[in-house]
Amino acid sequence: MIPSPAKIQQAEGKLGVLTPGLGAVSTTFFAGVHAIRRGLAQPIGSLTQLDSIRLGKRTENRNPKIKDFVSLAGLDDLVFGGWDLFQDNAYEAACNAGVLDQPLLEQVKDDLEKIKPMKAVFSKDYVKRLDGSWVKEGKNKMELAEQLMEDIARFKEENGCSRLVMIWCASTEIYLKEGPVHQSLEAFEKGLRENDPEIAPSMIYAYASLKSGVPFANGAPNLTVDFPAIRELAVKNGVCIAGKDFKTGQTLMKTILAPGFRARQLGIEGWFSTNILGNRDGEVLDDPASFQTKEVSKLGVLEHILRPDLNPELYGDLYHKVRINYYPPRGDNKEGWDNIDIKGWLGYPMQIKVDFLCRDSILAAPIVLDLALFMDFSQRAGMKDIQEWLSFYFKSPMVAPGLRPQHDLFVQLSKLKNVLRYLLGEDQITNLGLEYYE
Numbered sequence: 391m392i393p394s395p396a397k398i399q400q401a402e403g404k405l406g407v408l409t410p411g412l413g414a415v416s417t418t419f420f421a422g423v424h425a426i427r428r429g430l431a432q433p434i435g436s437l438t439q440l441d442s443i444r445l446g447k448r449t450e451n452r453n454p455k456i457k458d459f460v461s462l463a464g465l466d467d468l469v470f471g472g473w474d475l476f477q478d479n480a481y482e483a484a485c486n487a488g489v490l491d492q493p494l495l496e497q498v499k500d501d502l503e504k505i506k507p508m509k510a511v512f513s514k515d516y517v518k519r520l521d522g523s524w525v526k527e528g529k530n531k532m533e534l535a536e537q538l539m540e541d542i543a544r545f546k547e548e549n550g551c552s553r554l555v556m557i558w559c560a561s562t563e564i565y566l567k568e569g570p571v572h573q574s575l576e577a578f579e580k581g582l583r584e585n586d587p588e589i590a591p592s593m594i595y596a597y598a599s600l601k602s603g604v605p606f607a608n609g610a611p612n613l614t615v616d617f618p619a620i621r622e623l624a625v626k627n628g629v630c631i632a633g634k635d636f637k638t639g640q641t642l643m644k645t646i647l648a649p650g651f652r653a654r655q656l657g658i659e660g661w662f663s664t665n666i667l668g669n670r671d672g673e674v675l676d677d678p679a680s681f682q683t684k685e686v687s688k689l690g691v692l693e694h695i696l697r698p699d700l701n702p703e704l705y706g707d708l709y710h711k712v713r714i715n716y717y718p719p720r721g722d723n724k725e726g727w728d729n730i731d732i733k734g735w736l737g738y739p740m741q742i743k744v745d746f747l748c749r750d751s752i753l754a755a756p757i758v759l760d761l762a763l764f765m766d767f768s769q770r771a772g773m774k775d776i777q778e779w780l781s782f783y784f785k786s787p788m789v790a791p792g793l794r795p796q797h798d799l800f801v802q803l804s805k806l807k808n809v810l811r812y813l814l815g816e817d818q819i820t821n822l823g824l825e826y827y828e
């Protein structure tokens with residue numbers, strides 16, 4: 391829900407960023423923010439830190455930085471915390487993840503060592519490849535949610551935060567479909583008390599977050615906040631939610647390339663994508679049940695961008711396949727190959743090969759930063775429920791029932807900036823203006 395332009399509460403005081411999961415993505419994010427604060431590195435990949443926004447007519451030449459135009463929490467005002475089923479502090483977890491070089495980690499070691507995980511809500515039933523002992527106990531799922539709410543309140547108090555946000559950076563859970571327990575808040579709360587197996591740990595975190603008035607963004611493809619009961623709670627408590635699955639790596643490339651093919655009305659007969667990666671995420675995704683959750687998230691992208699229903703002659707027979715292979719030697723440095731069989735004038739075939747040697751968590755960390763700052767902004771702007779304007783950051787953007795998600799990266803970016811312009815009382819930019827002739 392987008393309110394009319396209104397006076398938005400300024401970002402005053404500290405913002406606590408809580409992440410379920412102290413793994414590769416979250417520790418790369420924490421370490422990066424500390425390194426940037428110390429002047430050791432640049433926030434590359436972050437819109438909130440680097441991008442500018444055009445205001446008014448082109449002739450006006452007004453292009454402030456987003457962070458100067460919108461009241462966002464400053465990097466010095468961020469405080470980090472989280473939960474994990476392994477007891478390693480963020481420095482140890484970052485060393486294990488092997489994303490950042492040791493010399494850089496040593497320079498932020500003191501900051502990272504202070505981030506110690508709280509005990510997780512975890513069950514092996516939902517992430518089969520992990521086993522840890524730093525796990526909460528309770529007689530039912532409602533009691534576990536209450537323990538999380540206590541953690542949240544304690545963290546806020548101890549760190550003197552004025553606001554909090556929660557971003558799911560924990561492992562991908564097994565594939566779950568919406569069932570009766572997800573249909574209303576009443577059914578969901580009953581399910582929490584009765585230990586309904588359809589309620590996964592990520593949903594318990596989300597429930598605790600929203601009950602505490604803390605916005606929640608989901609970086610994994612799990613259902614988590616994408617069902618009616620949680621939306622009901624978000625609306626009731628006036629809290630923002632967003633998801634799902636950070637848009638990095640191969641899917642980022644897809645949502646850059648596919649809009650171009652469609653714009654030029656080039657056909658596509660097949661798009662085969664395969665990956666090798668060797669981090670813990672790769673190990674979790676090696677389990678077919680967790681992979682299925684990821685696969686569903688990755689497969690929707692092309693259909694929504696290309697609209698075979700509207701362009702049957704170009705995309706009606708598109709064969710789309712996605713594979714993820716766990717390959718330990720590569721660690722976090724994933725390699726993603728795409729083979730794209732396209733067709734042009736008179737149906738003549740052509741091929742494009744993409745070989746992206748990327749770094750998963752390096753691409754994900756600035757997304758976590760931007761989401762933390764924008765979710766906090768949304769909350770201060772009085773918004774609630776799904777923050778569709780943040781679709782830019784997700785592989786599988788959440789939308790209200792009956793709406794089609796927007797996957798095209800460039801449309802997503804225009805939408806994001808137009809929402810900012812609108813909320814700050816500026817004209818939206820449609821690129822339809824005739825100022826050249828004025």
Ligand SMILES: NC(=O)c1ccc[n+]([C@@H]2O[C@H](COP(=O)([O-])OP(=O)(O)OC[C@H]3O[C@@H](n4cnc5c(N)ncnc54)[C@H](O)[C@@H]3O)[C@@H](O)[C@H]2O)c1
Pocket residue numbers: 410411412413414415416473474475476487510511512513517520522558559560561562563591592609610611635636637638639669670671674749750751753754
């Ligand atoms: N890296 C990327 O580019 C990228 C892109 C999109 C989505 N994601 C998703 O982000 C998530 C994090 O990725 P990562 O590379 O940091 O993985 P990771 O395996 O390094 O870290 C995940 C951490 O979550 C912990 N965990 C699992 N279940 C938990 C629970 N219930 N409560 C608390 N902690 C729990 C694990 O112990 C682990 O330390 C994954 O779900 C991944 O699929 C990552």
